[in-house]
Amino acid sequence: MAHQDIIFAGFGGQGILSMGKFLAYAGMEENLNVSWLPSYGPEMRGGTANCSVIVSDDNIGSPIVYDATTVVVMNRPSLDKFEHSVVKGGLLIIDSDLVNREAERTDIDVIKIPAQKVAEEVGSKKIANMVLLGALVEKTKIVKMESLLKALKEHGKEQFYEMNKKALEKGAEYARK
């Protein structure tokens, strides 16, 4: 059964919401059920952003993710807030350039990626989100990388496609390590 309950979290402007959107589009490419729910409340007004994405071959009940199979964090407050939300045996992906502490959990998989540095090498710090998303897809196999690329091509800005693609691949390499 293909099923992932994912939380993406970080600061506004890091591409948190679009990371989730591209994954949702990729899920649709594969005829999976998807839902995408952004934070829009007072926490957003404090500068942090997060979204819950569910990708499943089953019907989706609540779009809210309480127990995440995967959490991606791009800042320290997000790690503090969501580390405990990962289910046992689940996956935590950390942008280690921006998060200044180690994960405390030992019962989950943790992938640490210096995503800012990697993204800068590829072309721009702005696509650090894609590095992390590449790792997520490679590790969880919830969608095929081709589907994600297709989603990027159809719904992303064309001039960034090649750069985004490279960023995804770099991230995937980290997941294979």
Add this chain to the structure above:
Amino acid sequence: MAEKVLMKGNEAIGEAAIQAGCQCFFGYPITPQTEVAAYMSRRMPKIGRVFLQAESEVAAINMVYGAAGSGVRVMTSSSSPGVSLKQEGISYIAGAELPCVIINIVRGGPGLGGIQPAQSDYFQATKGGGHGDYRLVVYAPSSVQEMVDLIQDAFDVADIYRNPVMVMGDGMLGQMMEPVEFKEREAKQLPSKADWAATGLHGRKEHHVINSLFLQPEELEKHNEKLQKKYAEIEKNEVKYEMYNCDGDLDIVLVSYGTVSRICKNVIKMLAKEGLKVGLIRPITLWPFPKKAFEEVVDRTKYGFLSVELSCGQMVEDIELSVKGRKPVNFFGRSGGMVPSPTEIANKVKEIAGGAR
């Protein structure tokens, strides 16, 4: 089959209305429904229709009154405090028997409250809201797809009965994205508006007068009797609901609508693993309330019913009126924008059923 697109609930509302032939949209921004107006502002002028941001909610609903009087399909959208402001206009529109669609993407109250999802406008939507003996048809979709389908139904039902129809979502439905298909719909045979719409005399001698003022009590009573007859027709014809997992003998039947009903479906799956048989009645029309759904299960449910809401028990009395004392009616809710987790609801169910088996 039309292609599925990934869309935010609020934007899907706009597109659904456009496809249903909505000619005019009047609104005023308020979180969490502003994207409805934003979408309409982008799309409506491009296709030669009217988008107007009014100076207030009161103005917007009165623009709706005017446009509806001319016989065009018209919609307005707001969230709880804004919908409170519209109530006078809604009562006038109901009194003048005009069709229109009103969207309420509910946020926590009372007062200015908060901006997170809530269902605390149930009383306002189903029991009046404004003054006078009138009713709104109230739809409560639970997914972006259903929102789209019901908005198209809402315009039809409004035209058939010449009555305002409300589609009530919550902040979560408005903000979330889900795949949605805009289905090709068969054109319904709808009553002509030619005998009442104020579109100019065109050689006629008699004016069409749109009015909710009847100073002669005999006349107003007659008008009310006519309205009541219409509401009875709606109650007979327009009830919609879903029964989920309601076959055979049941331990408990949950009753919930909108966003919460989705969480309840997760709860039902969770509890099935623990040997509890839990069903769900999901009202799709909050008015008319689906009383007959309760007849189907009342004798088969051991511990009765549990109303699960994002409000403080506003739906309980409608359930009690349907169950008529034959089984207990319990309540579990969160408010203020808090959304219960499946575990919280499951614990309440287990408490009622005397613990997990």
